[in-house]
Amino acid sequence: MELSKNFQHQQAENQWYNHWEKKGYFKSTPDEREPYTIVMPPPNVTGILHMGHALNNTVQDILIRRAKMMGYNTCWVPGTDHASIATEAKVVGMLRERGIDKKTLSRDEFLGYAWEWKEKYGGIILEQLRKLGCALDWDRTAFTLDEDYYASVIRVFVDLYNKGLIFRGVKMINWDPKAKTALSDEEVNHKQMNSKLTYVKYRIDSDKEEYITIATVRPETILGDTAVCVHPEDERYAHLKGKYCIIPIANRRVPIIFDDYIDKEFGTGALKVTPAHDINDYNLGIKHNLEVIDTIAEDGTMSDAAGPYAGMDRFAVRKKIVEDLKELGLVVKEEDYTNQVGFSERTDVVIEPRLSMQWWCKMGDLAKPAIDAVADGDIDFHPAKFKNLYRHWMENIKDWCVSRQLWWGQRIPAWYDAEGTIYVAKTAAEAHEQYKAKKPALAAEKPEMRQEEDVLDTWFSSWLWPMEVFDWNKTPDNKDLAYYYPTNTLVTAPEIIFFWVARMIMAGYEFKGQLPFKEVYFTGIVRDKQGRKMSKSLGNSPDLLKMIDDYGADVVRFSVMICSPAGNDVLFDEAGLDQGRNFCNKMWNAMKLVKGWEARVADGVEDSQVSFALDWMDARLAEVSGEVAELMKDFKLSEGLKTVYSLIWNDFCSWYLEWVKPAMDAPVSAHVYERTISVFEQLLQLLHPFMPFVTEEIYHILRTRAEGDDLINKQLPAYSAPTAETLKQGTMLQEVISAVRDTRNKSQLKPKEEIELWIDTQHRAFYERTIDILRKQVNAMQVGFTTEGKHGSLSIVVNTDKLYMIMPNATAVDSGAQKEEMQKEIEYLKGFLLSVEKKLNNEKFMANAKPEVVASERKKHQDALNKIKALEESLG
RNA sequence: GGAAGCAUAGCUCAGCUGGUUCAGAGCAUCUGCCUUACAAGCAGAGGGUCCGCGGUUCGAACCCGUGUGCUUCCA
Numbered sequence: 025m026e027l028s029k030n031f032q033h034q035q036a037e038n039q040w041y042n043h044w045e046k047k048g049y050f051k052s053t054p055d056e057r058e059p060y061t062i063v064m065p066p067p068n069v070t071g072i073l074h075m076g077h078a079l080n081n082t083v084q085d086i087l088i089r090r091a092k093m094m095g096y097n098t099c100w101v102p103g104t105d106h107a108s109i110a111t112e113a114k115v116v117g118m119l120r121e122r123g124i125d126k127k128t129l130s131r132d133e134f135l136g137y138a139w140e141w142k143e144k145y146g147g148i149i150l151e152q153l154r155k156l157g158c159a160l161d162w163d164r165t166a167f168t169l170d171e172d173y174y175a176s177v178i179r180v181f182v183d184l185y186n187k188g189l190i191f192r193g194v195k196m197i198n199w200d201p202k203a204k205t206a207l208s209d210e211e212v213n214h215k216q217m218n219s220k221l222t223y224v225k226y227r228i229d230s231d232k233e234e235y236i237t238i239a240t241v242r243p244e245t246i247l248g249d250t251a252v253c254v255h256p257e258d259e260r261y262a263h264l265k266g267k268y269c270i271i272p273i274a275n276r277r278v279p280i281i282f283d284d285y286i287d288k289e290f291g292t293g294a295l296k297v298t299p300a301h302d303i304n305d306y307n308l309g310i311k312h313n314l315e316v317i318d319t320i321a322e323d324g325t326m327s328d329a330a331g332p333y334a335g336m337d338r339f340a341v342r343k344k345i346v347e348d349l350k351e352l353g354l355v356v357k358e359e360d361y362t363n364q365v366g367f368s369e370r371t372d373v374v375i376e377p378r379l380s381m382q383w384w385c386k387m388g389d390l391a392k393p394a395i396d397a398v399a400d401g402d403i404d405f406h407p408a409k410f411k412n413l414y415r416h417w418m419e420n421i422k423d424w425c426v427s428r429q430l431w432w433g434q435r436i437p438a439w440y441d442a443e444g445t446i447y448v449a450k451t452a453a454e455a456h457e458q459y460k461a462k463k464p465a466l467a468a469e470k471p472e473m474r475q476e477e478d479v480l481d482t483w484f485s486s487w488l489w490p491m492e493v494f495d496w497n498k499t500p501d502n503k504d505l506a507y508y509y510p511t512n513t514l515v516t517a518p519e520i521i522f523f524w525v526a527r528m529i530m531a532g533y534e535f536k537g538q539l540p541f542k543e544v545y546f547t548g549i550v551r552d553k554q555g556r557k558m559s560k561s562l563g564n565s566p567d568l569l570k571m572i573d574d575y576g577a578d579v580v581r582f583s584v585m586i587c588s589p590a591g592n593d594v595l596f597d598e599a600g601l602d603q604g605r606n607f608c609n610k611m612w613n614a615m616k617l618v619k620g621w622e623a624r625v626a627d628g629v630e631d632s633q634v635s636f637a638l639d640w641m642d643a644r645l646a647e648v649s650g651e652v653a654e655l656m657k658d659f660k661l662s663e664g665l666k667t668v669y670s671l672i673w674n675d676f677c678s679w680y681l682e683w684v685k686p687a688m689d690a691p692v693s694a695h696v697y698e699r700t701i702s703v704f705e706q707l708l709q710l711l712h713p714f715m716p717f718v719t720e721e722i723y724h725i726l727r728t729r730a731e732g733d734d735l736i737n738k739q740l741p742a743y744s745a746p747t748a749e750t751l752k753q754g755t756m757l758q759e760v761i762s763a764v765r766d767t768r769n770k771s772q773l774k775p776k777e778e779i780e781l782w783i784d785t786q787h788r789a790f791y792e793r794t795i796d797i798l799r800k801q802v803n804a805m806q807v808g809f810t811t812e813g814k815h816g817s818l819s820i821v822v823n824t825d826k827l828y829m830i831m832p833n834a835t836a837v838d839s840g841a842q843k844e845e846m847q848k849e850i851e852y853l854k855g856f857l858l859s860v861e862k863k864l865n866n867e868k869f870m871a872n873a874k875p876e877v878v879a880s881e882r883k884k885h886q887d888a889l890n891k892i893k894a895l896e897e898s899l900g
Numbered sequence: 901g902g903a904a905g906c907a908u909a910g911c912u913c914a915g916c917u918g919g920u921u922c923a924g925a926g927c928a929u930c931u932g933c934c935u936u937a938c939a940a941g942c943a944g945a946g947g948g949u950c951c952g953c954g955g956u957u958c959g960a961a962c963c964c965g966u967g968u969g970c971u972u973c974c975a
Contacts, residue, residue: 030940214975364975412904413973420974518972553911555971586926589913593971597912599927606940617937663914666926681937688936762944769944775935803935856920863919868958877919884920 027619027725031612033576036721041154049736050159052099054507060096061511062088063490063541064160065524066168068107069142070114073152073568075550075558075584076517079594082581083547084515085158086661089713091512092159093740099508100159101493102150103166106142108433108482109203109370115141115432131431131477138432152569157577157716159736166493168485169433176497177434177485178450180535181426185438185448189386190426192438192446196303197425199378201324201338202371205429206382208481209422211523212366212375221361222346223292225354226252229268229277236261236269236280237356239291241363242301243349244341247274247330248319251297253308256282258293272354273345274331281312303377320376322429338376383427383436383478387530391418394529397539403529404543406659410518417522426481433479442472487527490514490540514541517549545659548593550584555595566598578715579604585714586669588662607669608718611708614677615722617685618700621692629693636793637683638699640754643746644675645706650743652710661714668710676707679758683797701726709738756787756823757794763822764802767829770841771818778805780830782814787825805832818842819898821849824890826898843899850895857888 044050052059062084067077084100092098115138116126126134146167153160167173184190198207222243225235236252249271254261264280271278285308286295299309300318309316319330326333326341333341349355366375395418397403398411405411427436439447439455445462447455452473459471488496494505510532516525525544532540550558558565571580583600648671655664684700686692704726708719712735723735764781773779781804783791788809791798799807810828813819817828819842863869863881870878 030938409905416903417974549972587912592906592913595912597927602940603927606938609938609940613938613941615937620937660914666914670925677938678942682942685937766944769932772932775933775943860920863958866958869919870958872958873919880920887920 027616031576031608031718031721033578033608033717034573037155037157037577037717040717040720041157044159044734044736045162047732047734049734050100050161051163052097052161054503055097057095057097059099059508059512060088060091061099061101061508062513062515063101063493063511064103065514065516065520066103066105066166066486066489067149068110069104069146069149069167070107070110071104071149073149073156074565075568075594075596077149077153078156078568078580079547079550079584079588080515080517081153081156081158082584083545083588083661084513085156085581085716086585086713087513087515088159089716089736090656092736093709093713093738095739098159099161099164101164101166102153102158102160102162103164103489103493104146104150104168105482105486106167106169106433108428108430108479109200109205111138111142112430112432113203113371134431155569155572155577157581159716164493166489168482168489172495172498173485173488173492174434175450176488176492177480178437179497180488180531181434181437181480181484182448182450183535184385189389190383190448191386192381192383194379194381195384195423195425196306196377197380197382198366198368199322199376199380200368200371200373201322201376202373203368203430204322206380206425206427207368207370207375208425208483211369213369214364214366217363217365219361219363219365221291221359222349223356223358224272224296224349225356226269226272226296228264228280229270236264236294237292238294238296239359240296241361242342243345244326244330244333244338245298245301245319246271246296246345247326247333248298248300248317249274249276249278249296250299250309250315250317251278251281251312253281253283253286253295253297253312254293255286255288256284258286258288260293272349272352279312279314281308281314283308283311300379301377306377306379316379318379320378322378324373324376382425383438383476383480385424385426385484387421387424390530390534391421391526393533394418394526397529397533403539403541406543406545410521410544410546413518414521414526418526424481426484427476427478428481429477430479433482434485436476436478436480438476439473440476441474447473483523483527486524487531488535490528490532491536496536509536510539511541512543514544515547516544518546519549521546548588550594550596553595553597555593558596566596571601575601575605576608576717578608578718582607582665582715585662585665604715607673608715610673610677611718611722614672614681615704615725617681618697618704619725621686621697621700624686624690624692625694625697626691627694629691629696634684634693634696634797636750636753636757637680637797638696639747639750640757641676641680641703642699643750644671644754645703646743646746647751648675649706649710649740665714668707668714672707672711676703679754682801705735705738706741708735709740712736753790753794756790757797760798760822760825760827761801763820764827764829767818767820767842768802771831773831775803777831778803780805780832781807782810782817782828782830783807784810784812784826784828813898819846821846821891821894821898824887824894826894846895846899850892853888853892853895857885857892860885860888 064084065080071077088098088100118141119126119137150165181190198209198212200207219241221239221241223237223239224243224246225237228234228236238252240246252269254264265282267280268277269280270276286293297305297308297314299306299314299316301320308314317329319327320338321327324338326336326338328334333345336344346355367373368375395415398405398414405414437448437450439449439452441447441459447458449455449458452475455473456471459473490511491505491509494509495502496505514525528540532538552558552564556564568580579601582604584594584596586600586603587597588594648667652664652667655667684696705723708723712719716736720735768779779802781802785791795807814828814830817830820827820829860881864885
């Protein structure tokens with residue numbers, strides 16, 4: 025077979041993904057094995073693959089593929105989230121482009137368009153996950169707005185309502201004037217803004233001309249003011265007790281109230297109170313029984329209550345009213361001021377606090393078992409630091425606003441009769457039954473029942489995800505649910521710990537009576553090299569699909585994972601792409617080298633020379649496999665990848681292959697060839713979860729494989745404990761080789777120039793075992809043993825062995841620098857020796873230190889002495 | 901305003917129960933090599949007051965206190 029110069033990802037990746045899928049390797053059905061289950065955090069159905077998805081899904085794929093190799097029956101469930109606000113906004117936008125105004129459509133017509141949009145674009149992100157290599161069980165693909173899922177959400181709502189945990193009420197909510205819907209607190213992002221603090225004086229209603237000055241960053245809300253509030257102990261305003269003042273422009277007479285909520289230091293110490301448009305003012309209003317005047321309409325324009333400004337945009341009014349107040353001479357001054365302003369997570373417009381009738385879910389009781397589950401370790405968080413954050417939030421949990429003024433989503437199953445009585449039921453028919461039972465006198469008439477227009481918050485459906493993907497609602501006793509639930513690992517971003525993770529835990533206990541997953545792994549947030557969060561607006565988010573096209577999915581996965589320290593944010597650096605690409609080529613070329621031996625394999629070739637290399641490589645493989653297993657268990661995936669990378673590049677390619685590499689055109693022993701292929705396979709296997717395509721490809725080129733012999737399915741072997749002696753000798757051999765090469769370099773020897781090497785050592789057996797490797801690796805024509813120095817040589821000391829290097833072709837040997845260096849080393853060692861001796865002579869140390877520490881200090885002492893001796897002898 | 905986390909090489913980070921596996925890895929840098937798998941490579945090297953200060957200890961990158969700087973979450 026003709027092998028290309030480098031690894032070609034395009035064809036290989038497509039081919040292998042199709043092969044795996046066709047073979048049904050991604051599919052899972054319950055069997056006698058232990059399951060390992062992950063439910064994918066469903067991306068928004070509107071989504072396209074970005075770095076966050078790439079990280080999150082690569083992590084999951086690594087866990088799934090590794091678990092599969094460890095013998096688990098793995099099941100990874102894909103799906104999408106209907107994402108009510110985001111999707112509805114997209115559909116509205118699409119309609120606008122087609123010249124259709126949402127307002128002219130009925131609910132059903134709109135939903136028709138929405139489903140059409142979903143069918144057309146909704147699967148894009150799932151297709152993109154295939155490109156990434158994700159081993160997802162596609163037959164299980166779920167969607168949070170599917171018919172069965174819908175029914176489940178409705179059931180849960182009715183259930184909570186009947187338990188008294190859902191209620192309807194007017195509260196101050198976060199209003200998104202663009203999407204025209206309520207948002208939960210979690211959907212609001214606070215940003216620091218440069219605002220203007222405007223000082224406005226309100227006239228006191230008295231005979232004298234006197235004023236009270238307030239400061240505000242939102243002057244447009246002045247029209248909704250229904251009081252001015254000052255601190256009861258503020259002497260400046262003590263004389264105003266029982267007085268009233270006049271709201272300018274509105275010319276409304278409002279009371280001056282006293283409350284110790286006021287911060288005397290802020291502004292003028294006098295606060296304008298607008299119960300309709302600020303949560304704190306609202307609370308004050310309740311306390312002091314104030315009137316509520318709503319001056320801002322649902323679209324962010326001023327309402328009729330705003331008098332002359334009715335219909336104008338809130339921000340336009342903010343400017344205009346200040347101008348008008350200035351004309352009236354009521355503006356005292358304006359100051360620059362930075363404050364926190366809430367923005368809608370979905371539409372990025374400024375949130376308007378607004379009073380509104382919404383549906384709420386009481387969370388306190390639901391939270392209790394969920395708090396305990398994490399505190400008691402029934403659910404593990406990685407990294408553990410998120411446990412605190414979780415507990416803190418859960419213990420201060422507030423009622424959840426679950427209604428949204430949208431159409432795309434589960435419509436709240438509540439019906440109102442003509443008198444406004446509420447009936448919550450799964451269906452209209454059931455609501456009708458309730459009506460008949462409740463109002464028997466009217467039962468004969470056909471009641472006019474009107475269903476609630478609002479839909480439920482998207483998270484009110486996705487909190488059921490781990491149960492509902494296994495069809496909990498419709499067939500609660502089904503085999504899959506019993507087998508796969510609770511799932512094993514949830515992999516998600518810390519940003520949605522409250523939105524989603526906490527609520528899934530609550531839902532799991534409340535409805536299924538069981539935790540939804542056993543552990544949660546929080547990935548970092550993907551940032552750019554400068555540490556900025558990747559975002560569309562900054563334009564610092566690389567085009568993932570282009571990257572996959574250019575470099576291949578393996579390389580993209582590599583580059584994301586290599587810079588994903590456990591528990592920290594990911595500073596994505598495109599340099600990782602080159603590193604990953606180079607790594608693929610390294611393996612590809614190693615494969616070409618080994619493949620090239622195939623035709624030269626012969627029986628009876630003497631291979632004793634390389635038996636050490638084989639033993640050492642086996643030992644390293646066993647050792648590092650153990651390290652990787654530990655790292656993976658602790659979710660140190662990045663470390664795990666680095667470890668495998670280094671094992672392949674350094675141990676296997678740089679050392680092992682060079683050690684066993686036959687001379688040009690020399691035959692290769694069948695034994696060496698076989699074991700080299702075998703080691704290569706095991707290395708590929710360790711790497712496969714991280715880089716599935718290139719490993720599968722090379723695996724298949726290394727040998728002709730039987731049908732079904734694919735790397736993805738290969739079970740990890742149990743390694744016997746590596747021989748410590750072999751490992752130690754390997755390290756020693758490397759040290760000797762490096763030391764000689766260093767000396768060669770410093771003597772400016774050309775790589776082709778041969779040397780003679782004479783060794784004065786106590787470890788003769790070790791050198792005899794490795795002497796052929798050593799000769800080859802330092803390009804020596806001869807390596808021999810001696811018990812005395814060699815004239816005309818450079819001496820090298822490695823550990824306590826003395827090596828003498830002779831360069832036959834070098835005209836003059838300048839050993840001055842060499843000697844100086846050795847002298848320096850002696851100095852250093854003597855200092856070191858002193859510090860060790862000080863310890864050993866310290867009675868307190870000898871009394872308090874652990875015996876093994878004392879022993880190790882003694883050994884250090886002896887080693888240092890030996891080394892100094894060797895160096896001194898070497899110097900002559 | 902409340903809370904948490906972080907600070908180690910130019911960059912990104914490891915560093916367990918305090919003790920030479922303790923100052924380490926990768927990338928970047930420098931030097932020499934087109935050596936018969938790979939120049940997208942090979943070989944070798946240099947580089948750090950472990951943020952400052954104080955304490956505990958025979959012994960501190962690690963524990964405690966404090967200061968400074970940064971990040972995140974909540975209000």
